[in-house]
Amino acid sequence: xxxxxxxxxxxxxxxxxxxxxxxxxxxxxxxxxxxxxxxxxxxxxxxxxxxxxxxxxxxxxxxxxxxxxxxxxxxxxxxxxxxxxxxxxxxxxxxxxxxxxxxxxxxxxxxxxxxxxxxxxxxxxxxxxxxxxxxxxxxxxxxxxxxxxxxxxxxxxxxxxxxxxxxxxxxxxxxxxxxxxxxxxxxxxxxxxxxxxxxxxxxxxxxxxxxxxxxxxxxxxxxx
Numbered sequence: 001x002x003x004x005x006x007x008x009x010x011x012x013x014x015x016x017x018x019x020x021x022x023x024x025x026x027x028x029x030x031x032x033x034x035x036x037x038x039x040x041x042x043x044x045x046x047x048x049x050x051x052x053x054x055x056x057x058x059x060x061x062x063x064x065x066x067x068x069x070x071x072x073x074x075x076x077x078x079x080x081x082x083x084x085x086x087x088x089x090x091x092x093x094x095x096x097x098x099x100x101x102x103x104x105x106x107x108x109x110x111x112x113x114x115x116x117x118x119x120x121x122x123x124x125x126x127x128x129x130x131x132x133x134x135x136x137x138x139x140x141x142x143x144x145x146x147x148x149x150x151x152x153x154x155x156x157x158x159x160x161x162x163x164x165x166x167x168x169x170x171x172x173x174x175x176x177x178x179x180x181x182x183x184x185x186x187x188x189x190x191x192x193x194x195x196x197x198x199x200x201x202x203x204x205x206x207x208x209x210x211x212x213x214x215x216x217x218x219x220x221x222x223x224x
Contacts, residue, residue: 004031004032004033005031005032005033005049005050005217005220006032006033006035006046006047006048006049006050007027007032007033007034007035007048007049007050007051007052007216007217008035008037008043008048008050008051008052008085009023009024009027009034009035009036009037009051009052009054010037010038010051010052010053010054010078010081010082010085010102011023011036011037011038011054011055011056012038012056012057012075012078013038013039013040013041013078018202019054019055019056019099019199019201019202020036020054022201022202022204023052023054023099023201023213024036025204026200026201026204026210026213027213027217029204029210030210030213030214030217031217032049032050032213032217035048037081037085038078038081039077039078039081048094049094049095049217049220050094050095050096050097050192050216050217050219050220051085051086051089051094051095051096051097052096052097052098052099052102052216053082053085053086053096053097053098053099053101053102053103053105053106054099054100054101054102054201055099055100055101055102055159055160055199056075056078056100056101057073057074057075057078057101058072058073058074058101058116058161058162059074059079059101059104059105059108059114059162060074060076060079061116063079063083063105063108063109064104064107064108064112064113064114065113066114066116067116070116070117072116072117079105082102082105083105083109086105086106086109087109090109090110090193093191093192094192095192095193095216095219095220096192096193096194097194097195097196097212097213097215097216098185098194098195098196099195099196099198099199099200099201100159100160100196100197100198100199101160101162102195103164103184103185103195103196103197104162104163104164104195104197106168106171106185106193106195107164107167107168107171107185107195108168109168110167110168110169110170110171111168111169112164112165112166112167112168112169112171113164113165113166114162114163114164114165115162115163115164115165115181116162117161117162118160118161118162118163118179118181119161121179121181122179122181123179124177124178124179125158125177125178125179125181126158129158129159130157130158130159131157131159131199131202132157133154133155133156133157133203133206134155134157134158135155135156135157135158135177135178135198136153136154136155136177136178137153137154137155137156137175137176137177137183137184137198138152138153138175138176138177139151139152139153139154139174139175139184140173140174140175143174143175143184143186144174144186144190144194144215145174145175145184145186145194145196145212146174148211148212148214148215149208149209149211149212150208150211151208154175154208156183156196156197156198156200156203157198157199157202157203158197158198159198159199160197163181163182163197164182164185164195164197165182167182167185170187170188170189170191170193171185171186171187171188171193171195172185172186172187172188173185174186175196175197181197182197183196183197183198184196184197192216192219194212194215196212200212200213
């Protein structure tokens with residue numbers, strides 16, 4: 001029997017964690033074994049074949065040159081944990097998918113910057129959070145994400161108040177919404193690193209969204 005890829009999934013440590021449950025379900029649906037990693041859930045010690053950096057609180061401004069005096073809900077312990085895992089994945093070539101906050105943190109680790117609060121800049125998109133696909137995103141038709149999703153445009157959900165500003169080293173912007181806010185990034189070199197600003201784990205019932213998890217698992221090297 002073929003080995004089931006083991007995928008680490010970071011997130012908050014709360015018992016009520018819908019993002020973890022939905023991500024776990026999506027991964028099991030495509031034949032992978034999810035492993036929860038948080039400040040309260042230590043890694044099992046088994047090698048990870050791929051890594052998902054999940055969504056959640058704002059990233060502390062010191063990690064991207066933001067205003068340290070601005071009010072925001074941050075989680076410094078989680079920042080430190082996930083930064084460590086992102087660096088490990090990048091150093092070891094472990095396939096990496098960032099979701100919402102996760103995409104922003106990957107960008108920050110690679111030296112990029114963020115818009116600290118995008119709420120006042122929205123004109124054509126809603127500030128109201130939604131788990132349903134209510135936001136239109138246009139993808140670069142030549143991008144890896146467009147090829148994975150088999151779409152040049154997507155309807156996605158929206159739960160964020162921060163976003164990528166300047167892409168980090170080795171990253172490029174491949175998706176934007178109607179307010180020109182960054183919605184997708186990926187490696188410029190073809191490395192297995194992608195980030196999306198929306199939450200595909202809540203849209204796993206859509207083939208174009210489940211495809212992002214399939215892509216991550218398909219990147220796993222035999223014998224890792």
